[in-house]
Amino acid sequence: MTVARPEIRTFLCRSDNIGVLLRDPATGACAAIDVPEAGPVLAALDEAGWTLTDILVTHRHADHIDGIAEVKRRTGARVTAPAKAGATIPEVDVAVSEGDVVRVGGLSAEVWETPGHCADHVTYWFAAPRLVFAGDTLFTLGCGRVMEAEPEVLWRSLTRFGQLPDDTLVYSGHDYVLSNARFALAAEPDNARLAARMAEAERAKTEGRFLVPTTLGDERATNPFLRAGEPALARSVDLPPGTDAGRVFTALRAWKNKF
Template sequence: MSADGPEIRTFLCRSDNIGVLIRDPATGACAAIDVPDAEPVLAALDEAGWTLTDILVTHRHGDHVAGIPEVKARTGAKVTAPAKAGNAVPDVDRSIAEGDRVEVGMLEAEVWETPGHCADHVSYIFRNAGVAFAGDTLFTLGCGRVMEAEPETLWHSLERFLVLPDAMKVYSGHDYVLANARFALAADPGNAALQERMAEAERLKAEGGFLIPSTMAAEKATNPFLRAAEPDLARAVKLDPGTDPEKVFTALRAWKNRF
């Protein structure tokens, strides 16, 4: 990887999607993580003066891939997408699966299959650069809605993130931070660190920003879905402390669906 580390820009797409560009300053290679909409991605590239070389797709849902044809036509970027998405992602050049690696210049990412939100979901872990792109699997203070699996499947995907270093920055696919924070406080009201993060999220929102990226340290301390092993979260869903975290997570996710 580049000795200088990656350059990263985040911006809103559509109403609440997060657009992300990651660039290797050593080579000039630059990737978009998903393309929810072409216009904001192209505008961000123009503003930065960067040349797009790659599009890394996390999953096949339309709000993550709709802008790919226009952006590829304008930039010639290579599209990398989950093999399990089949033909649902347009203009794919390379299909990837668990254990594959992708490069953006000298930056290298591990491909993790992280199903639960949908069956084809992958996350890109740039371990040496200290950044992870979790798409709709892990959100700041939340997690994705389970759509094509049992809740346990998403829990096992989330468990993988728990082993990442505390300093790892995590970029999610949507800005659901305030809604997630309200639920987190309902589930974990005595968490002082969570109360501080809610205040920070509200301040950033008022300034036109968002609490993305997060860090694994912050998520381990405040995200109720990653804290399913904590006795307080078991009690919040009326389960005995010591209940299997998978069952606590399932109860939390069902509660969030109704929240």
């Protein structure tokens, strides 16, 4: 049976959070990926004429969950959240862990535990339409800040994305594209494809757009944190080519923290 292509709307919340609505056109079921604040999510639903049935939470940080209570009160949506977050996320109906499957109408996603940014972080991988909702683990041209683990933990989480097809669409939790692009160019100034993406990001900014989603193919070619195995990235952090990619990643992340 052919699965209908999901309908997706993205929009800004707060100052730089990305709000996402995912709808199964066959059933009308609709999910919000996190609820950074209630107003923009409810406005996007009204504009689209969609009825929210689900909220899929990536992690417990306030800028991803602040609007959950109000949106659930207004819509009755079922809240799915990481089991490891415990009671820190409000109004949870379903707690999920590694390998669980969540459904939005006829769409299904595998739950990955992707710690590093925080201990409870999960990612939702919709294999059939090739969509991945990465929260604050993987960004366009960047990755999340390491907050509750050693950098190697986030590196292991990121390597999972590297196994996905090039045409996978990656939805991240923030629009940090310009700052990420500036760092990426500092780390790999001779990457012509990266220079082109920087120009694209600047155009998007002037036009009021953001480069979310991205594709895994674009990220493999331009995101320094996925390219830590490349000799050029090792040299950029004063390590010899052939250095373990996890060690290069750790050095890159430390540099980005100060950039």
